[in-house]
Amino acid sequence: xxxxxxxxxxxxxxxxxxxxxTYCLQAPSGADIGRLAEKFAVGQTVGTWVExxxxxxxMRELYQGKIAGIQDVxxxxxxxxxxxxxxxxxxxxxxxxxFGRSFAALLTTLLGNDASTSVxxxxxxxxxxxxxxxxxxxxxxxxxxxxxxxQVPKRPLLLNMIKPCLxxxxxxxxxIFYATALGGVDIIKDDELLTNPSYLPVEERIKAYTxxxxxxxxxxxxxxxxxxxxxxxxxxxxxxxxxxxDLGADGLMVNFVFSGLDALAALAADPQxxxxxxxxxxxxxxxxESTSTGMDSLVYLGKLARLAGADIVLYNTPYGGxxxxxxxxxxxxxxxxxxxxxxxxxxxxxxGGVTPGMVPTLVKELGMDLVLAAGGxxxxxPLGTTSGAKAMLQAIEAVAQGLDLQTxxxxxxxxxxxxxxxxxI
Amino acid sequence: xxxxxxxxxxxxxxxxxxxxxTYCLQAPSGADIGRLAEKFAVGQTVGTWVExxxxxxxMRELYQGKIAGIQDVxxxxxxxxxxxxxxxxxxxxxxxxxFGRSFAALLTTLLGNDASTSVxxxxxxxxxxxxxxxxxxxxxxxxxxxxxxxQVPKRPLLLNMIKPCLxxxxxxxxxIFYATALGGVDIIKDDELLTNPSYLPVEERIKAYTxxxxxxxxxxxxxxxxxxxxxxxxxxxxxxxxxxxDLGADGLMVNFVFSGLDALAALAADPQxxxxxxxxxxxxxxxxESTSTGMDSLVYLGKLARLAGADIVLYNTPYGGxxxxxxxxxxxxxxxxxxxxxxxxxxxxxxGGVTPGMVPTLVKELGMDLVLAAGGxxxxxPLGTTSGAKAMLQAIEAVAQGLDLQTxxxxxxxxxxxxxxxxxI
Numbered sequence: 001x002x003x004x005x006x007x008x009x010x011x012x013x014x015x016x017x018x019x020x021x022t023y024c025l026q027a028p029s030g031a032d033i034g035r036l037a038e039k040f041a042v043g044q045t046v047g048t049w050v051e052x053x054x055x056x057x058x059m060r061e062l063y064q065g066k067i068a069g070i071q072d073v074x075x076x077x078x079x080x081x082x083x084x085x086x087x088x089x090x091x092x093x094x095x096x097x098x099f100g101r102s103f104a105a106l107l108t109t110l111l112g113n114d115a116s117t118s119v120x121x122x123x124x125x126x127x128x129x130x131x132x133x134x135x136x137x138x139x140x141x142x143x144x145x146x147x148x149x150x151q152v153p154k155r156p157l158l159l160n161m162i163k164p165c166l167x168x169x170x171x172x173x174x175x176i177f178y179a180t181a182l183g184g185v186d187i188i189k190d191d192e193l194l195t196n197p198s199y200l201p202v203e204e205r206i207k208a209y210t211x212x213x214x215x216x217x218x219x220x221x222x223x224x225x226x227x228x229x230x231x232x233x234x235x236x237x238x239x240x241x242x243x244x245x246d247l248g249a250d251g252l253m254v255n256f257v258f259s260g261l262d263a264l265a266a267l268a269a270d271p272q273x274x275x276x277x278x279x280x281x282x283x284x285x286x287x288x289e290s291t292s293t294g295m296d297s298l299v300y301l302g303k304l305a306r307l308a309g310a311d312i313v314l315y316n317t318p319y320g321g322x323x324x325x326x327x328x329x330x331x332x333x334x335x336x337x338x339x340x341x342x343x344x345x346x347x348x349x350x351x352g353g354v355t356p357g358m359v360p361t362l363v364k365e366l367g368m369d370l371v372l373a374a375g376g377x378x379x380x381x382p383l384g385t386t387s388g389a390k391a392m393l394q395a396i397e398a399v400a401q402g403l404d405l406q407t408x409x410x411x412x413x414x415x416x417x418x419x420x421x422x423x424x425i
Numbered sequence: 426x427x428x429x430x431x432x433x434x435x436x437x438x439x440x441x442x443x444x445x446x447t448y449c450l451q452a453p454s455g456a457d458i459g460r461l462a463e464k465f466a467v468g469q470t471v472g473t474w475v476e477x478x479x480x481x482x483x484m485r486e487l488y489q490g491k492i493a494g495i496q497d498v499x500x501x502x503x504x505x506x507x508x509x510x511x512x513x514x515x516x517x518x519x520x521x522x523x524f525g526r527s528f529a530a531l532l533t534t535l536l537g538n539d540a541s542t543s544v545x546x547x548x549x550x551x552x553x554x555x556x557x558x559x560x561x562x563x564x565x566x567x568x569x570x571x572x573x574x575x576q577v578p579k580r581p582l583l584l585n586m587i588k589p590c591l592x593x594x595x596x597x598x599x600x601i602f603y604a605t606a607l608g609g610v611d612i613i614k615d616d617e618l619l620t621n622p623s624y625l626p627v628e629e630r631i632k633a634y635t636x637x638x639x640x641x642x643x644x645x646x647x648x649x650x651x652x653x654x655x656x657x658x659x660x661x662x663x664x665x666x667x668x669x670x671d672l673g674a675d676g677l678m679v680n681f682v683f684s685g686l687d688a689l690a691a692l693a694a695d696p697q698x699x700x701x702x703x704x705x706x707x708x709x710x711x712x713x714e715s716t717s718t719g720m721d722s723l724v725y726l727g728k729l730a731r732l733a734g735a736d737i738v739l740y741n742t743p744y745g746g747x748x749x750x751x752x753x754x755x756x757x758x759x760x761x762x763x764x765x766x767x768x769x770x771x772x773x774x775x776x777g778g779v780t781p782g783m784v785p786t787l788v789k790e791l792g793m794d795l796v797l798a799a800g801g802x803x804x805x806x807p808l809g810t811t812s813g814a815k816a817m818l819q820a821i822e823a824v825a826q827g828l829d830l831q832t833x834x835x836x837x838x839x840x841x842x843x844x845x846x847x848x849x850i
Contacts (some may be wrong), residue, residue, distance in 0.1 A: 372500060
């Protein structure tokens with residue numbers, strides 16, 4: 001039978017043997033994309049296009065990629081001359097026996113060779129069969145577990161990243177932490193640029209900050225969680241993770257783009273590590289910003305980071321200067337928290353120009369299961385850090401109760417001043 | 426949990442409860458397509474967007490559509506202002522309990538309401554779970570069965586549609602049939618415009634044509650099959666089908682666009698009808714020709730017609746004046762014959778300017794499992810119909826044996842004359 005390199009995606013998924021990857025590329029509408037897809041499917045698996053006597057039929061059956069669909073966009077059936085440019089979505093099924101449960105091995109197959117060289121295409125979607133997907137840890141806490149741990153059952157969570165980013169002593173950092181926690185912030189985390197420098201190492205930071213945290217708790221009765229950035233060389237990062245809970249940290253943060261999804265998954269899968277993990281997207285730009293190479297942010301942050309075990313995935317709003325698409329920013333929250341086998345949902349966290357006046361819009365667009373990452377509007381509040389935190393929290397609580405911000409501001413001087421300073425969108 | 430209207434397509438397919446339909450539409454890149462998709466998924470199932478007390482959670486769980494994916498094309502993650510136009514592929518999962526195994530009911534859900542009104546979109550792909558797909562008959566013969574019946578094991582098949590299309594007596598038709606069959610044509614079929622007119626009714630046609638067929642067989646030893654167009658009102662069409670074999674016909678033809686996919690499926694599913702079916706695409710133009718409404722030809726002809734039971738699906742080459750896309754014409758052949766559960770493959774048949782000189786190109790592009798539908802180049806050959814058929818067959822046999830047409834023409838005067846008249850592409 002001809003065309004056995006082609007197969008229906010729903011049937012391939014049913015076998016449980018394939019990961020289905022969809023790519024997008026541009027070509028003349030009349031081009032024979034099927035042939036190109038075949039070249040790619042073979043080139044990224046059994047690795048040759050010409051007939052080799054060493055490649056048996058059984059090898060092809062077990063290890064060769066298959067073409068599981070080609071879609072042109074716009075969907076043309078007729079055309080003037082076939083030279084008009086179209087986008088083509090090519091779906092390739094890769095036998096996961098080829099790469100197993102390593103994200104690095106998976107991504108080498110998906111993006112490691114032809115996609116970035118002979119075939120210039122962007123990876124835009126991934127479908128995993130159930131057993132394969134469930135080999136990955138997924139979030140250890142998920143949205144429900146995170147809310148229980150932080151004792152915030154319903155409203156959006158408020159997160160602050162300590163500013164300045166780096167270059168201060170443990171004592172200075174602890175003072176900033178204390179002032180911020182006094183305002184009732186739910187989570188304080190390190191900046192992504194602060195990892196394990198000699199002047200402010202992870203362990204010392206945890207000790208100093210958690211003392212500040214407990215001091216604020218003594219005064220307010222509200223407990224702030226500290227998420228420590230454990231990004232470091234290996235195996236040091238794993239050691240940080242294992243000790244962090246004993247030292248008093250409430251959560252972990254990892255710059256997963258550079259540490260690798262496998263390292264993130266190792267943290268999430270380790271039963272000795274019982275802390276939620278915030279995955280920071282720093283460095284994802286080059287992976288996601290082109291329309292013709294790399295991968296879609298929904299794949300990278302929305303699917304892979306969740307599967308690897310991020311309880312919180314931080315990404316950008318379109319309102320802080322970075323031109324992230326509003327449509328995608330909304331889909332990201334949906335993708336992170338939609339049902340996916342028995343993988344727990346992850347909490348979307350957004351940063352980028354977050355001020356109290358933006359809270360109604362952000363919650364309307366992304367929902368209540370949301371972490372609002374506010375930096376400048378907390379540390380930059382005219383009345384100081386504590387007031388900045390209070391203003392954000394007042395805005396969040398007003399929105400959660402269905403109150404208008406202007407109404408809420410009448411009884412919240414911090415909020416009123418923030419709205420005067422940064423406005424409302 | 427929020428966003429339960431969203432679900433992973435691979436998980437939905439795994440439940441076996443959903444048909445997944447993908448639509449394409451154009452919108453500003455920053456638009457909230459997710460909300461639009463939700464409206465569509467609800468509007469085409471439980472049928473209301475506002476909260477109605479009569480709709481219970483259980484009803485929603487069983488009957489409501491889900492959003493199984495949104496893909497923007499080109500795949501943008503950043504954008505200047507979100508006002509750039511993007512294409513969006515929206516995948517909606519419909520519980521098939523809503524429509525069951527009727528194609529008419531299925532298409533009413535898929536295309537019957539919002540898609541053509543409030544949401545202007547083109548249906549571009551369909552995924553069926555195995556048990557649902559296998560409720561449909563699929564081809565009774567398939568490529569293998571068809572080749573066995575016609576005793577042509579390997580080379581492309583030659584089909585002729587009797588010209589003129591209509592307006593002649595049974596005797597005249599039989600003479601044309603005889604002259605064509607003498608040239609060794611594998612299949613002769615009626616024109617799609619010839620159904621069951623009083624002057625040339627189905628039964629009389631079958632009797633007259635099969636006599637002509639047997640007369641030619643007596644002279645050549647080559648048996649030509651007659652595929653009779655049984656398109657008619659119901660239940661007459663079914664009656665034609667049941668009597669056709671007894672009367673001597675070798676196959677059936679149905680104008681399935683107008684008769685309906687359900688009628689085609691009824692023919693294929695009936696154990697009393699043991700003839701292969703050729704599905705004619707006449708009338709599919711308005712369904713497929715827009716980029717923003719209707720459905721892709723690959724869905725209609727490549728997927729639905731096969732599932733409904735077409736052993737042969739006739740469609741256009743891009744070489745006969747109709748501006749069908751070359752890329753799609755090639756994908757159609759692949760889709761019809763690729764593995765799909767235990768549904769047999771269907772044989773692609775192409776018409777539109779088919780001359781002997783085009784055979785190498787058509788076979789190179791579509792493969793050996795192919796029916797070549799030649800009309801004008803057979804009945805219009807300078808030496809007459811019989812020679813026209815011979816010329817086509819000589820070209821097919823040359824290509825099947827790997828011979829160059831010019832070489833073959835040295836020993837084939839009919840082919841030589843045809844190449845001189847129509848050239849070679």
